[in-house]
Amino acid sequence: xxxxxxxxxxxxxxxxxxxxxxxxxxxxxxxxxxxxxxxxxxxxxxxxxxxxxxxxxxxxxxxxxxxxxxxxxxxxxxxxxxxxxxxxxxxxxxxxxxxxxxxxxxxxxxxxxxxxxxxxxxxxxxxxxxxxxxxxxxxxxxxxxxxxxxxxxxxxxxxxxxxxxxxxxxxxxxxxxxxxxxxxxxxxxxxxxxxxxxxxxxxxxxxxxxxxxxxxxxxxxxxxxxxxxxxxxxxxxxxxxxxxxxxxxxxxxxxxxxxxxxxxxxxxxxxxxxxxxxxxxxxxxxxxxxxxxxxxxxxxxxxxxxxxxxxxxxxxxxxxxxxxxxxxxxxxxxxxxxxxxxxxxxxxxxxxxxxxxxxxxxxxxxxx
Numbered sequence: 001x002x003x004x005x006x007x008x009x010x011x012x013x014x015x016x017x018x019x020x021x022x023x024x025x026x027x028x029x030x031x032x033x034x035x036x037x038x039x040x041x042x043x044x045x046x047x048x049x050x051x052x053x054x055x056x057x058x059x060x061x062x063x064x065x066x067x068x069x070x071x072x073x074x075x076x077x078x079x080x081x082x083x084x085x086x087x088x089x090x091x092x093x094x095x096x097x098x099x100x101x102x103x104x105x106x107x108x109x110x111x112x113x114x115x116x117x118x119x120x121x122x123x124x125x126x127x128x129x130x131x132x133x134x135x136x137x138x139x140x141x142x143x144x145x146x147x148x149x150x151x152x153x154x155x156x157x158x159x160x161x162x163x164x165x166x167x168x169x170x171x172x173x174x175x176x177x178x179x180x181x182x183x184x185x186x187x188x189x190x191x192x193x194x195x196x197x198x199x200x201x202x203x204x205x206x207x208x209x210x211x212x213x214x215x216x217x218x219x220x221x222x223x224x225x226x227x228x229x230x231x232x233x234x235x236x237x238x239x240x241x242x243x244x245x246x247x248x249x250x251x252x253x254x255x256x257x258x259x260x261x262x263x264x265x266x267x268x269x270x271x272x273x274x275x276x277x278x279x280x281x282x283x284x285x286x287x288x289x290x291x292x293x294x295x296x297x298x299x300x301x302x303x304x305x306x307x308x309x310x311x312x313x314x315x316x317x318x319x320x321x322x323x324x325x326x327x328x329x330x331x332x333x334x335x336x337x338x339x340x341x342x343x344x345x346x347x348x349x350x351x352x353x354x355x356x357x358x359x360x361x362x363x364x365x366x367x368x
Contacts, residue, residue, distance in 0.1 A: 005049040005107050006128055007190070009094040011211075012036055012114030013056025013081040018241040024058025026114045027065055028245055031252050032276030032294055034065055035239060038117035038252070043110070044071035045121035046128065052097040053114075054090045056081045086208025087113075087184070092197045098190070108132065109190040111211070115239045117248055119185070123230055130228045131187035137223035138192075138215060140165075141185040143233040151181035152212050154227070162225045164216035169205035180229075182212055183236040192223060268306075282318065300334065314344070317352060 016025025026036035036053075043051060051074050055062045063078050070076055081093045091111060108131060110124065123141070131139035140162065142154050150168060153175050157163045165182045166175050196217040200209050218225055230236055239245050256277065257270045264283045267273045272289040275281075280298045288306030293299065297311045300318035305311070310326045317334035327344030333352030338344070342356050350356065 006047065006110060006187075007049050007098070007107065008043050008046075008051045008110040008112065009091065010036070010039060010043070010051065010053045010112055010114050011087055011090045011094070011184075012062060013054045013059075013084055013090050014114075015057040015084065016115075016240070019245070020242070024062055025239070026062055027058070028239070030117050030245070030249050031256060032278055034069070035117045035245075035248075036062065036066065036114050037069055037071075039112060039114060039119060040066065040070055040074060040076070042119055042121045042124060043112070044073045046110075046124055048074065048110075050075050050077060050097075052077045052079060052094045054079055054081050054094045056084050056090075086202065086206070087211035088197055088200045088209030088213060091211050091214075092194070092209075095190075095194050095197075107190045109188045109193060111186045111188065113184045113238065116183070116185070116236055117239060118235045118237065118251055120235055123235055124185075127185065127187050127228050130226065134226045135224065136226035137189045137218050139187045139226040139228060140215065141183045141230055141236065142180050142227050143183055143230050143236055144179055145181055145233055146179065148176075148179050148181045152184075153178040154180040154182055156180075161219075162215060162227060163219055165212035167204065167206075167210060167212065183230065184211070184238075185236065186211075188214075192218065196221070288323075309339075 012026045014025065019025050019028065027034045030038060053066060053076060055078055059080050066076060077097050079093050079097050081090045110128060112119065127139060127141050152165045152167045153171055154165055155163050155175060155178065168176065196214045199217045200213045202209050204210060215225055234251060239248050253274060256275055257267060257273060260275065260281055261267060265281050266286040269289040273287050274292040276294045278296045279293045282299060282301030284302045285299050286304045290308035291306035292310040295313035297314045299305060299316045302319040303316050304321045306323065308324050309322050312328040314327045315331045316322060317332055317336065319334060320332050320336045322332060322338045324340035325338050325342040325344065329346040330344035330348035332338055332350045333354065335353045336350045337355045338350055339356065
């Protein structure tokens with residue numbers, strides 16, 4: 001490993017029981033893409049050497065998904081935490097993937113949880129930059145929350161420096177009153193992390209090895225611990241249940257819609273327009289309320305879609321008009337008019353310039 005390198009660890013071994021689903025939590029979809037892939041997309045924008053993903057529950061499914069759909073720029077390795085004994089243990093398992101690397105004081109390690117899909121590359125880069133500029137052994141990404149319920153609190157000494165992080169279940173009434181919270185996102189000097197993790201004990205309300213306890217260990221050993229406060233606390237909200245998943249979906253959808261609006265797409269009502277991350281839109285496309293574009297749908301320039309249209313993995317030619325229609329794996333030619341109330345089953349093709357008429361339902365593989 002070259003001097004000055006930065007690696008990353010993603011902790012994605014938890015079972016996610018609050019999701020009440022057979023699907024592993026990191027694979028729940030946000031705007032058509034698995035939650036964990038959104039995190040890897042952000043990491044892919046950093047100049048990283050390696051990324052190690054810690055898997056556990058649903059390990060085979062997660063590994064397969066990331067291998068098939070992960071950002072091609074990332075070199076991803078997987079390690080399994082066979083028994084979930086806390087984030088500290090997961091981080092220690094992750095370090096086994098670096099066992100053959102040279103230990104270098106200049107190698108830093110970004111650690112992120114697998115359930116913060118709104119985290120941006122800019123925030124991660126700010127964390128790394130601040131960490132490397134300060135010479136700290138660890139730098140925490142923190143957030144100021146008016147309601148810190150559920151989060152570990154950042155406790156500082158009289159000198160203003162971080163002393164430790166206390167999880168809410170273990171916090172005193174005074175500590176629960178602290179509004180600066182730990183986001184579970186860190187940048188560590190890698191060669192001090194493993195020794196610190198070995199000094200962490202499971203003597204807490206959950207009986208687990210907390211990664212947050214490393215901060216106390218480093219502080220007591222005399223190492224400097226720094227912080228960076230995230231500008232938008234919404235970026236670091238974790239997804240632990242379906243309600244939080246819906247909130248994250250809405251936030252991510254708003255980001256995507258804003259990007260398309262700025263790229264020259266018209267949305268009559270952005271709040272009622274749903275676009276997956278894999279969708280491609282041409283210039284001067286107009287989307288009316290109730291439009292849902294999913295999968296790898298491609299819409300050519302000048303097309304009008306909606307109201308109340310759902311297209312999955314479809315191709316829409318330039319200047320086509322589609323209203324009150326559902327379609328999957330279908331192709332609509334340039335200038336065609338489809339709907340209202342058309343159904344396009346897989347394999348359907350609507351010829352350029354064709355007009356379908358009301359309630360038109362072509363045969364699969366048919367051409368109009």
